[in-house]
Amino acid sequence: MSLYKASIIGGGVIGGGWAARFLLNGWNVSVYDPDPEAERKIAEVLTNARRSLPSLYDKPLPAEGALTFHGSIADAVSDATWIQESVPERLDLKHKIYAQIQEHAPGKAILGSSTSGFKPSELQQGASHAEQILVAHPFNPVYLLPLVELVPSAITPTTITGRAIEILSSIGMKPLHVRKEIDAHIADRLLEAVWREGLWLIKDDVATTEEIDDAIRYGFGLRWAQMGLFETYRIAGGEAGMKHFIGQFGPCLQWPWTKLMDVPELTETLIEKIAAQSDAQSGAMSIRELEQLRDDNLVGMMRALKRTASGAGGTINQHEASLPEPEPRELPITVSRQVPQSWTDYNGHMNEANYVQASSQATDRFMELIGADAAYVASGRSYFTAETHIRHLAEVNAGEHISITTQVLSGEGKKMRLFQSLFRTDGELAATCEMLLLHMNLKTRSTSLPARKVALRLNVYANTHADMLMPHGAGRYVGQKTGRI
C-alpha cells in the first residue's frame, strides 16, 4: 500500500499522463473528470505508459499504486498529498474548481496546475489557501518527458516550492524552477515563436507541414534533445567563445529573417490547408501508432543519453539511483527489470546480445555486492569476462519483467566463475549464462589478485553457494547432449 495519494482533476491526455507517472512510481491515484469516457481514455494512456516508462530504467519501479475514479471533487481530493489540475484553459473555471478542491483537500496538500498560459498569481486570485497553488506545467507525453515548469508566485512560501521540487523529482521529473512569473512560462514562449513562424511558412507556400518537420528533425532537433540553444551556439562559436558567436550572428537580428513582427490570421482556409498537409504527411498511421512510435523513439534516445548523463539521461540516472534494490532471496537477485522495445529483434523476441547485456548488469551488481564497485574500478582494479556460455531455453518478449539470480560456482585467486539464471515474468527459466571472470589491474591490463576485502566477500558467497546443487547446464560445451554431464 502506498503512503501517498495524487488527485488528478481533469483526465485528458495531460491529466492521464500525470496519473500514469504517479501510478507507475508507486502512488495511489484518484481521478475526477465528468467526461464519461475518462476511464477509457486514462486506460489507453496507461497502456502506453506501462510499455515505455519502466523501460527507461535498469531497475524495477515501485509496485504500482491503486487507481480509483470518483464522481465528485470532494471524494477525489480527500487525503491527497498532491493535487494536479488539468482542466481547460479558462481562468473562471479554474477558480471555481480550486474553491471546491480547497474546501475538501487536506491543508498540507499542494495544488499544481498544468496551465500553459496563466501566471500563478492569476490562479491564486480569490483562493482560500492561495499559498498552496502553483504552476506545474508538464510536457506531453507526461509519463516520459521529464520537464515540468514549476512557477511559484511572489506569495508562495519557499517551503512549498521546495516540497514541490522534492515530490516531482521523486517521480522522475526535472522541475525547472521559473523564478519570475510570466505569461506562458519559458518553453511555450519558445514554442509559440516557432509555431507562428511555421504558420507563415505554410500560408505563404514556402513549405508544407512535412517540410517544416523535416527542417527540424534532421537538423537542430537532434542538437536540442541533448543540449539546448545556448550550449549548442557556444560550441558553434568555437574557441573564440560565446561573445564571438554573438558578434558574428548578432547583426542578423536586423535582417528581415522572420515574419514575427506580425501574426497570421487563422482563417478557415489556412486551417484546412494545415490539416490537409498533415493528413498527407502522417495520415497513414493512426494516432495510437504515432504515439507508440514516438514513445519507442523517446525511450531509445533517452536511454542513449543515460550513457553521458546528458539532459534527460541524467534525470533518469538520478531517479534510478534513488530506486530501492530488489529484496534479496536465497540466491542474490542481481537484475530485476523490464525488457524495452529496443531489446527485441526481427524474430519478435529479446535479442541474444541483450541476454549478455542483462547478464553483464547482473555481474556488475554482483561485483558491487562483493565490494568491487565503481570506486574499486576507479582505483584501477576490475573484473574482465574471459569466457561465456549461454543457453537459450525460452523466448522473452518486450515489456516482460525479467529477473536474474547469480550463483558463484567458484571464486579463488584471480578467477570468479558465475552462473546466472534468467527468469521470465511467468517464472519460467528463459536462459542460463555461465561466465568466467578474471581479476585485472586496469593500468597494466594484466591479471592480478583482488583486494583482500573483495576476496573475502567473494569467498563468503562461494562457500554458501557451494552447498547448493550444481546448476543444470553448468560446465557444458555447445551442442552437448543433455544427458552427457
Place this chain on the structure above:
Amino acid sequence: MSLYKASIIGGGVIGGGWAARFLLNGWNVSVYDPDPEAERKIAEVLTNARRSLPSLYDKPLPAEGALTFHGSIADAVSDATWIQESVPERLDLKHKIYAQIQEHAPGKAILGSSTSGFKPSELQQGASHAEQILVAHPFNPVYLLPLVELVPSAITPTTITGRAIEILSSIGMKPLHVRKEIDAHIADRLLEAVWREGLWLIKDDVATTEEIDDAIRYGFGLRWAQMGLFETYRIAGGEAGMKHFIGQFGPCLQWPWTKLMDVPELTETLIEKIAAQSDAQSGAMSIRELEQLRDDNLVGMMRALKRTASGAGGTINQHEASLPEPEPRELPITVSRQVPQSWTDYNGHMNEANYVQASSQATDRFMELIGADAAYVASGRSYFTAETHIRHLAEVNAGEHISITTQVLSGEGKKMRLFQSLFRTDGELAATCEMLLLHMNLKTRSTSLPARKVALRLNVYANTHADMLMPHGAGRYVGQKTGRI
C-alpha cells in the same frame, strides 16, 4: 583512388565539416582557405568526424579519399565535381570568389553555398554560369547531422537540382528541397524566432541561458529530434485530429505570449550577460570536450532512431543499404565495421554484450548468404540461437575497426553450428564465438526444417568449411584448460 573530387572553399567549422563528410565517404577533397591555421583546424574536425561518423553504420564506409590543401582557388577547383563555398556572409565577397571559381572549375561542377541568409538568386547575380550556383545550407556538425537545405532559384535547371540531390544523398545527407527561395530558408527562420525570444527572456531576467537550455532539452527538444512541430501537435490533438488541435490552441495567437513584435537591442551589457551565463553553465568543459559529448550523444540517439527508421535513423539506414558489402575472402567476412563509443563500458573497452551483438550481425549476414534473409523471415521462418560460447582473448577499443569471419562447423537438419572469429584493426584475434542455431517456424514457435534452397546453400558452406582445420577453441566448456582438447 576516388573518382570524385569535392573542393572546399573556406575551411572553418562548416567547411571543415563538409571536408570530413566528403572524405569519409570516399571522395578526394581539395581545400582552399587563406587562413594559415586552416590545415590544423580541419585536422581537428576530421579527428572528431573519424570517431563518430563511421559509428553510425553497421557496415564500413568507403576507404577515405585524399585530402589536399591549395594556395589558390584555381588549383583547388580543377577537376572538381562538387564545389562548396563556406566563406563569411558578405555578398560582395561571395560574388568575387564565384568569379574566380567559375573561371577555373569544370563546366559541369555544381557550386553549393553554405549561406544561411542569402537567396540563390542573390548569389547568382553577375555570375558567368549562374545556373550552377545554388544554396546547400548544412547544419553543424556537418559530418553528423543529415539535413542540408537545397535551394535552387527560378533559373536553376531541374537537372542540376536533381544531380545535387543525388550527390548529397550519396554522402549520407538528407537534402530538403526548398521550393520557394526566401531569406534564411526554413530552419534558420525557426531558429531565429527562438533566438530572439531567448534574448528577451535573458534581458528581462526571466531565465538564464542554462534555464532556457533546460526548458528545451528536457522537454520539446526530445520530441523534435524524431518528429517535428506538426506531427507532434497532430498527436497532441488526439483522435480529433489536427483541426481540433488548432481550434484548441489557435486562440493563443492573440495572447501576448511572445516579445516577438519587437527585437531586443544587442547592447554590450546584454552580450556580457549572455557570455557570463554561458560560462557559468558550460565553462567547466572545453569546446573540444563539449564537441565530443555532443557527437557521442548524437551518435547514440541517431542509432536509437535507426531502429524505427525515424528521421535521421531512416537516412542512415538508406545510406547503409547503399554501401557495398566487404569483399569475400576464404571464410566469408560477415562483419566489417567501426566500434562506436556507445559499445564501451566502465572498463574502457568493448562491452561483452556488444561482442554478441557483433556476432549476431555476423549470423544475420551469414543467414543472408544462405538465403535466410529478411524475405525468408517475413515468410515465417528463421533461425534462433540456442546456445553460445564466447572466448575473450584481447581487448577492443572504441573507434577500432573490427571484422568477423564465419565458419560453418556443421549444418544438417534443423541445426546450424557457426564459429565466428572477431579480429581487431591490428589483425589480432580478439574473440571467438561458437553458436548453435535452430531453424524455427515463426508461427508455431517450434523447430522445423529449413527450406530446400536454404538447406542446399548451407550444405555447400558446410562441405567447403569441413576441409578446413577445426578452429582452436571450438567445442570447449567454460574454464577448460587450453591443452585439454
